[in-house]
Amino acid sequence: RVWCVRADDAEAATAWTPATGRDAGVTVAVLTGHDPRRSAAVRDAIVEGLRDGSIAAPAHRARTPFVALVGGGPGDPDLITVRGRRLLAEADVVIADRLGPRDLLDELPPHVEVIDAAKIPYGRFMAQEAINNALIEHAKRGRSVVRLKGGDPFVFGRGMEEAQALAAEGIACTVVPGISSSISVPGAAGIPVTHRGVAHEFTVVSGHVAPDDPRSLVDWASLAKLTGTLVILMGVDKIGKIADALIAHGKNPDTPLALVQEGTMAAQRRVDATLATVAETVRAQEVRPPAVIVIGDVVTEGPDRPVDRHGDGTPPSRG
Incomplete structure (x- = not known):
């Protein structure tokens, strides 16, 4: 009745240790029965998800609010950058374009406020001044704000207009480049x-x-x-x-x-x-x-x- 971990033969072992990984102060430990390779694969998937933002795990400690102009790429949600997806997972407010990766909005927690800034040709649209004002208003309320844009923020995306409007109010922003269409x-x-x-x-x-x-x-x-x-x-x-x-x-x-x-x-x-x-x-x-x-x-x-x-x-x- 001695517990024995057998690294050479999992089936012959009487005890199994979890596959562990760490990211930003979070420790992940995974056990999947008697299959250490599957445990390692699941661990790797979870840690990678924490790193790229596809798995949202917001910290309860105090954090500094931010404003980010995020280039979402051409539309396929897999083509947003790792940094863009991570910031999206940490946002309190998301102001989203029609051409951004809108499928990612469905993955946001219920508390996140999503503002539709769609600009449909010859159809409904949110005026640029209104978008600028929304960025400024939410930033001044101490919220983390992501302006999710299609493609790259500075390629026909009016990203600089938004950055200038924020700067005029003394609000700094982070620009996350995106894959241009x-x-x-x-x-x-x-x-x-x-x-x-x-x-x-x-x-x-x-x-x-x-x-x-x-x-x-x-x-x-x-x-x-x-x-x-x-x-x-x-x-x-x-x-x-x-x-x-x-x-x-x-x-x-x-x-x-x-x-x-x-x-x-x-x-x-x-x-x-x-x-x-x-x-x-x-x-x-x-x-x-x-x-x-x-x-x-x-x-x-x-x-x-x-x-x-x-x-x-x-x-x-x-x-």
């Missing part, structure tokens, strides 16, 4: 934005203002002369005018083009066209925002088989 969405559809011997540069442009609009800050004539890849965000409804402008300034009408709708999400689809045919293709295929537009020879350089985004053998749809 300008590179991640083409990649998820099997399109490299650069490729050896094809494109040595890529340019990211906002397409929310048409080329003939006096508010446009884009030099479309110069862009038409570039030989690299052109990536356009927020340009689905203006793509006809954009294509016309590029062609008028010398771009080959047969330049290949791809539109990737709902990139990295379950509903992702890719629609291919050329500069000359894209306007009609968008109408015929009913392409809707959000969609990333890629223009250039890299569009035809993808693998023969569409990229498997989820690692389960199921490729995305291709229009």
Whole structure:
């Protein structure tokens, strides 16, 4: 009746020690019967979850409130950074964009206040001034606030406007970079934005203002002369005018083009066209925002088989 831990033979042992791990003052001990390898695997999963924020374990001790502008990536919840997910798990208030990883909001504890800052094209939206005021108000109340944005906070995300509004009130904020849809969405559809011997540069442009609009800050004539890849965000409804402008300034009408709708999400689809045919293709295929537009020879350089985004053998749809 001697208790004996057998490291060489778990079945022959009469006692078993837990697999233990530590993170930020938390000790995790796991026992799974007579299977030490499973114990270690479960321990590792729990410790990793504590570190990346996927397992929320808020401390009851006093902590310093914070404001964080978090880039949530292109939409797939697995593509948020580890730091962004950890801060999200520690938040009291989350002000979330429509294009952020909204599935993560379902994992938040019941006490977390979620404010919808959706900006739907030609639909409902929360004015930028109202977003700024909400950040300031909750920060001054001593709450931990996360501004959850799609992509990266400083890539067409108005993150600097929010940081400036906070700074004007004496409130510091942390900026957590995110994976921009300008590179991640083409990649998820099997399109490299650069490729050896094809494109040595890529340019990211906002397409929310048409080329003939006096508010446009884009030099479309110069862009038409570039030989690299052109990536356009927020340009689905203006793509006809954009294509016309590029062609008028010398771009080959047969330049290949791809539109990737709902990139990295379950509903992702890719629609291919050329500069000359894209306007009609968008109408015929009913392409809707959000969609990333890629223009250039890299569009035809993808693998023969569409990229498997989820690692389960199921490729995305291709229009």
